[in-house]
Amino acid sequence: GDSVTQMEGPVTLSEEAFLTINCTYTATGYPSLFWYVQYPGEGLQLLLKATKADDKGSNKGFEATYRKETTSFHLEKGSVQVSDSAVYFCALSIVQGAQKLVFGQGTRLTINP
Amino acid sequence: GAVVSQHPSWVICKSGTSVKIECRSLDFQATTMFWYRQFPKQSLMLMATSNEGSKATYEQGVEKDKFLINHASLTLSTLTVTSAHPEDSSFYICSAQFGVTEAFFGQGTRLTVV
Numbered sequence: 127g128d129s130v131t132q133m134e135g136p137v138t139l140s141e142e143a144f145l146t147i148n149c150t151y152t153a154t155g156y157p158s159l160f161w162y163v164q165y166p167g168e169g170l171q172l173l174l175k176a177t178k179a180d181d182k183g184s185n186k187g188f189e190a191t192y193r194k195e196t197t198s199f200h201l202e203k204g205s206v207q208v209s210d211s212a213v214y215f216c217a218l219s220i221v222q223g224a225q226k227l228v229f230g231q232g233t234r235l236t237i238n239p
Numbered sequence: 240g241a242v243v244s245q246h247p248s249w250v251i252c253k254s255g256t257s258v259k260i261e262c263r264s265l266d267f268q269a270t271t272m273f274w275y276r277q278f279p280k281q282s283l284m285l286m287a288t289s290n291e292g293s294k295a296t297y298e299q300g301v302e303k304d305k306f307l308i309n310h311a312s313l314t315l316s317t318l319t320v321t322s323a324h325p326e327d328s329s330f331y332i333c334s335a336q337f338g339v340t341e342a343f344f345g346q347g348t349r350l351t352v353v
Contacts, residue, residue: 130282162344167346168346169243169245169332169343169344169345169346169347170332170334170344171344172341215282215283226273226285226288227273227283227285227334227342228282228285229275229282229283229284230282231280231281231282232280232282232283
């Protein structure tokens with residue numbers, strides 16, 4: 127079945143460090159790919175998405191490129207801030223329209239000043 | 240973005256009792272709502288999909304008599320965990336969507352059954 131495998135956490139970095147959180151997927155169709163972020167005490171928020179191969183999603187300095195050849199959607203940011211501390215979820219959806227999502231296990235990121 | 244409110248944020252109940260969790264879309268009409276469950280250090284697992292006015296569609300392995308879902312209006316869906324047991328302790332999250340737009344998530348409910 128469809129699945130998402132995410133880099134295990136927790137991940138701890140210093141402010142201004144480069145961030146990569148790996149995400150790979152398995153899907154029978156042509157999925158849309160997402161990164162969600164969950165700040166403490168809040169619901170999941172959509173961070174970025176890509177709907178087809180080679181698309182790059184970007185938001186708030188974060189980027190991820192849909193790589194069909196490697197079935198990957200790694201999240202990157204060039205210079206992290208303390209405010210980026212959160213749990214990050216990679217997800218896919220193969221149903222167009224209704225977003226029935228399959229999630230990775232989440233990666234907890236802590237940024238130290 | 241749109242706001243989805245889940246209530247309560249956390250609840251502790253005794254084994255054998257039932258617990259109701261509410262999911263409300265505050266500023267839009269949710270034609271579809273999803274309920275997820277998250278075990279510690281694991282993924283969010285989709286439990287069921289509900290469309291307003293119709294019966295929920297449950298994922299394989301989810302007991303529909305155990306987890307009752309009602310989506311009676313375009314702004315409210317409820318999940319009732321019936322005859323809860325300690326193994327039902329988990330983090331439950333809802334999301335709501337209008338048509339084919341982005342799904343918006345509630346903040347989650349942590350259920351502890353003692």
